[in-house]
Amino acid sequence: MVKASQEERQARIVELIIDHGSLRVDDLAESFGVSVMTLYRDLAALESRQMIARHRGTISLLVSSISETPFVFRLHQEAEGKEAVAREAARVASRYSSIFVDDSSTAYLSLDYVGVPESKAFITNALPAASKIGAGDHQSLTILGGRYERTLDAFFGPATNRQMAELAFETAILGAASIKDGSIYHPFIDAALFKREVLARTEAPILAVTASKLSRVALHRLADLSEFSYMIIDDAVTDEELKHLQTLTNVIVAKKEGKDNV
Secondary structure: OOOOOHHHHHHHHHHHHHHHOEEEHHHHHHHHOOOHHHHHHHHHHHHHOOOEEEEOOEEEEOOOOOOOOOHHHHOOOOHHHHHHHHHHHHHHHOOOOEEEEOOOHHHHHHOOOOOOHHHOEEEEOEHHHHHHHHHOOOOEEEEOOOEEEOOOOEEEOHHHHHHHHOOOEEEEEEOOOEEEOOEEEEOOHHHHHHHHHHHHOEEEEEEEEOHHHHHOOOOEEEEEHHHOOEEEEEOOOOHHHHHHHOOOOOEEEEOOOOOOOO
């Protein structure tokens, strides 16, 4: 079996702590098949990013409803579900000629599947998305600047919002940190405010999320689900959850492993 890279292992550590609340160092070392010394180096790196706390051999998460996991870690979390959602989001977005891509890892992954990218105009405030678009084929690329937020690897703030206010486009692929009672939330107020600006200038916005977001909590409300033309979610969504979501917007369930989508 191929061992996980350092980044993949650290992302998985964060994911496991999210799932379990807290874990012991010895249990984590055994799970990954690495030495305790190697694991301590991973934990030190996560501590330096203020993502975890250690106390008497137990690790707990500092990422909460008012913070977010860095992009590089989010990219490796729920990989199969995100790929399924990204493929379907790209299929829908490919109907349009101008596409905004936000800082979410799922939106980033969707760029690999957009049809005929050389005919599209792309807009983004996220550095990873800008790099991927710039390295490929595209009709045009607009990058919005402003105050750089390291955790999200993207630009936000008044300057970014002003630039957005001068634009209009057909569709946007947006992620979310939390979905609760028909509304969408984000840990960072600047990101929530910016995404509101995006929604106001988009003809057919697409919400691309995994089902895990239905059980998470974030602080700042950015929109209602009914404001989106499409919600794309992976097949981990329960029948009960899906039935409720379908009363709020047009929901597409992205099936893993090449299964037919709903």
